[in-house]
Amino acid sequence: MTAHTMRVTLTVRDLTEADLPGLAWSGSPLHVANMARQLARARAGAMDYLVVVTATGTSVAKGGVDYETHPGAGSITEVAVRGELQSLGIGTFLVATMEERMRSRGLSRAELDVEENNPRARALYERLGYVAYDRALESWDQEGPDGSPYRYETMCTLMRKELAGR
Ligand SMILES: CC(C)(COP(=O)(O)OP(=O)(O)OC[C@H]1O[C@@H](n2cnc3c(N)ncnc32)[C@H](O)[C@@H]1OP(=O)(O)O)[C@@H](O)C(=O)NCCC(=O)NCCS
Structure with a gap:
């Protein structure tokens, strides 16, 4: 059997209401509702909210850079790549674009928090040059399988990276 290959173009752009x-694949209905709120913050300039799409507009990844969490730095948040398309370099591509957005705002430091129960994500960030400097207990609202809300608590590693100039 002969294998044939083709390359597919992916684009990172600002996420829109449409x-x-x-993006329902990226989380619960509660998460999607939260994304609508984040979008309003992005419109106000408090964050960049990005989506990676195919040429037909299908989303394969998304994530944000928050400019208010750590004044003077960009904080990477809510990064997710569609499950069946992980380990292809899409997360790396998205993070590189986020760092570019930070540089274009004149910022030289990127920050992020990664859950201690997510060693694969941490390994990716380390590979991209992020260095752990502290840990913190964090919590946010989540939805159980039956849709009931609960407070999720998790220990996170705080990481940062000094961004090289252009
Ligand atoms: C963590 C996450 C964002 C990483 O995204 P990703 O697209 O899988 O990341 P990348 O493909 O760029 O890099 C990850 C892996 O792919 C490998 N890789 C990167 N480019 C590659 C390529 N061109 N060909 C083959 N493998 C490649 C990397 O070596 C790395 O190895 P691993 O599979 O052992 O981890 C993604 O797995 C995800 O959405 N996870 C669920 C949500 C989550 O944990 N978010 C992070 C919150 S902090």
């Missing part, structure tokens, strides 16, 4: 229904 992307939200197609």
Whole structure:
């Protein structure tokens, strides 16, 4: 059997309201509702909210850079790559674009928190040059399988990276 290959073009752009229904893969209805709130913050300039799409507009990854969490730095948040498309370099591509957004705002430091129960994500960030400097207990609202809300608590590693100039 002969294998044939083709390359598929992916684009990173600002997330819009129209992307939200197609991003249901990235989390619960509560998460999608939260994304609508984040979008409003992005419009106000408090964050960059990005989506990676195919040429037909199908979303394969998304994530944000928050400019208010750590004044003077960009904080990477809510990074997710569609499960069946992980380990292809899409997360790396998205983070590189986020760092570019930070540089274009004149910032020289990137920050992020990664859950201690997520060693694969931590390994990716380390590979990209992020260095752990502290840990913190964090919590946010989540939805159980039956849709009931609960407070999720998790220990996170705090990481940062000094961004090289252009
Ligand atoms: C963590 C996450 C964002 C990483 O995204 P990703 O697209 O899988 O990341 P990348 O493909 O760029 O890099 C990850 C892996 O792919 C490998 N890789 C990168 N480019 C590659 C390529 N071109 N060909 C083959 N493998 C490649 C890397 O070596 C790395 O190895 P691993 O599979 O052992 O981890 C993604 O797994 C995810 O969405 N996880 C669930 C949500 C989550 O944990 N988010 C992070 C919150 S902090």
